[in-house]
Amino acid sequence: xxxxxxxxxxxxxxxxxxxxxxxxxxxxxxxxxxxxxxxxxxxxxxxxxxxxxxxxxxxxxxxxxxxxxxxxxxxxxxxxxxxxxxxxxxxxxxxxxxxxxxxxxxxxxxxxx
Amino acid sequence: xxxxxxxxxxxxxxxxxxxxxxxxxxxxxxxxxxxxxxxxxxxxxxxxxxxxxxxxxxxxxxxxxxxxxxxxxxxxxxxxxxxxxxxxxxxxxxxxxxxxxxxxxxxxxxxxxxx
Numbered sequence: 001x002x003x004x005x006x007x008x009x010x011x012x013x014x015x016x017x018x019x020x021x022x023x024x025x026x027x028x029x030x031x032x033x034x035x036x037x038x039x040x041x042x043x044x045x046x047x048x049x050x051x052x053x054x055x056x057x058x059x060x061x062x063x064x065x066x067x068x069x070x071x072x073x074x075x076x077x078x079x080x081x082x083x084x085x086x087x088x089x090x091x092x093x094x095x096x097x098x099x100x101x102x103x104x105x106x107x108x109x110x111x112x113x
Numbered sequence: 114x115x116x117x118x119x120x121x122x123x124x125x126x127x128x129x130x131x132x133x134x135x136x137x138x139x140x141x142x143x144x145x146x147x148x149x150x151x152x153x154x155x156x157x158x159x160x161x162x163x164x165x166x167x168x169x170x171x172x173x174x175x176x177x178x179x180x181x182x183x184x185x186x187x188x189x190x191x192x193x194x195x196x197x198x199x200x201x202x203x204x205x206x207x208x209x210x211x212x213x214x215x216x217x218x219x220x221x222x223x224x225x226x227x228x
């Protein structure tokens with residue numbers, strides 16, 4: 001079993017839809033959770049960074065962490081074609097600076113006009 | 114936000130030659146940098162952890178003599194693919210963080226094609 005599971009998709013939604021992206025994990029030591037967006041042939045771009053359980057909102061993006069269920073989510077409201085990309089969840093057991101991340105496989109999202 | 118600059122963005126080389134990829138942190142000092150490779154439609158696979166002023170730590174299965182990492186300053190780490198072969202063709206990405214609670218930021222990657 002992988003430490004982090006993420007549905008690779010592809011996930012196709014109409015413009016304006018609410019998108020829900022999810023990851024589950026098995027390592028209860030994970031405390032720091034991140035979502036990255038990766039466009040084709042580009043490096044990952046940090047979208048959200050959260051610590052422990054709870055919600056965090058930034059514009060159209062909301063990240064949720066449920067440590068009791070070992071489940072994290074990223075919601076995108078009013079999705080746009082420019083949101084079409086691969087979304088990677090990542091997590092670590094200790095603070096970000098010098099620590100390795102464990103990544104999900106990424107979910108490919110396509111927002112259609 | 115933190116910016117990581119990676120060069121070149123794309124390189125094509127002949128089998129048997131060496132290729133150097135640079136990773137620079139532009140607006141922060143990165144004590145630690147990480148090097149990943151990514152195959153098409155797959156996630157990032159950590160290759161090695163680069164610490165400023167010391168030897169890099171390689172993940173299991175990664176040949177340290179083939180993938181030479183140098184982290185000579187707090188803003189620059191380099192990855193040299195030595196004696197490259199077609200199977201080394203991949204997307205290589207570096208990342209760094211400014212310490213404390215700051216998350217990792219990634220470079221834009223280098224697409225290496227070995228012919």
